[in-house]
Amino acid sequence: MDNMRKIILATVLVLLLLNRVEAQFAKGTYLTGADIGFGANTADNLQGSVSKATSYRFGxxxxxxxxxxxxxxxxxxxxASQSKLGDVVGTRSNTLGGGVFMRQYVTIAKDFYAFGQASADVGVGNNKSLQPNTTNLVTVARSTNVNLSVAVGASYRIYKKMHLELSLPNLALTYYQHMRSFNNAGNVSGKSSHFGLETAFANNSGLNNVGLGFRLLL
Structure with missing residues (x-):
């Protein structure tokens, strides 16, 4: 699956760079739709247990x-994401946000398009962690995030006004995060802020998330 994702990514990037034929939709056309994404990683640790990390996305x-x-x-x-060691959930986090985007289409063939998208988003997040010697998840941090991201994808017109698309979100991501940490009593125990820059190529984390969605052009 990782090789397939890399092939998809490389193909879309080449098409975007080499194909200069901009798609032509009617001026004033509206675009609306939704997409979902899923990612998973599994690893064996030294104690013989299996750790699993899963992530979900809706937009x-x-x-x-x-x-x-x-x-x-x-x-x-x-x-939303969570990590498990064996059958025990160790951490769980979720983020809700929104923002603005710009998407550029180019024509590859009849009814087939590639696109690049730049987005700016603001979101709030909640992180939970397993309390020692219990099965209870408690909030350990809340965050406010500002993200700038780049995504690429391919789109195919399956009906006159409907497109099915496959995308790789967060090809490149830069972010600012302000986080408040909490102790077991629920009181603020610390605050921190930091900037970060990630790419899908750094550790393949971005390549493990593929989005599938649809768009209506009205």
Missing amino acids: AAVGKTFNGSRFWGVRINFN
């Missing part, structure tokens, strides 16, 4: 084109 967006190929719009997104 919805609406935009409009003024030149026939570039769409500007707003979007919302929800991300």
Whole structure:
């Protein structure tokens, strides 16, 4: 699966770089739709247990084109992830956010398009962790995030106004995060802020998340 994702990514990037034929939709066309994503990693540790990390993503967006190929719009997104050691959930986190995006389409063949998308989002997150010697998950941190990201994908027109698409979100991501940590009593125990930069190539984490969705062009 990892090799397939890398092939998809490389193919889309090459098409975007080499194909200069901008897609032409009617000016004033609206774009709306939703997408879902899923990722999973499994590893064996030295104690013989299996650790698993899973992530889920849902997003919805609406935009409009003024030149026939570039769409500007707003979007919302929800991300959730958890890690397990054996059958025990160790951590769980979720983030809810929204922002603005710009998406550029290019034509590859009849009814087949590639696209690149840049987004700016703001979100709030909640992180929970397993209490020692219990099975209870308690909130250990809450965060506020500001993200700038780049995604690529491919889109195929399956009906006159409906497109099915496959995307690789967070090809590149830069972010600012402010976090508040909590102790077992639920009181704030610390605050921190930091900037970060991630790419899908750094540790293959981004390549483990593929989005599948649809778009309506009205």
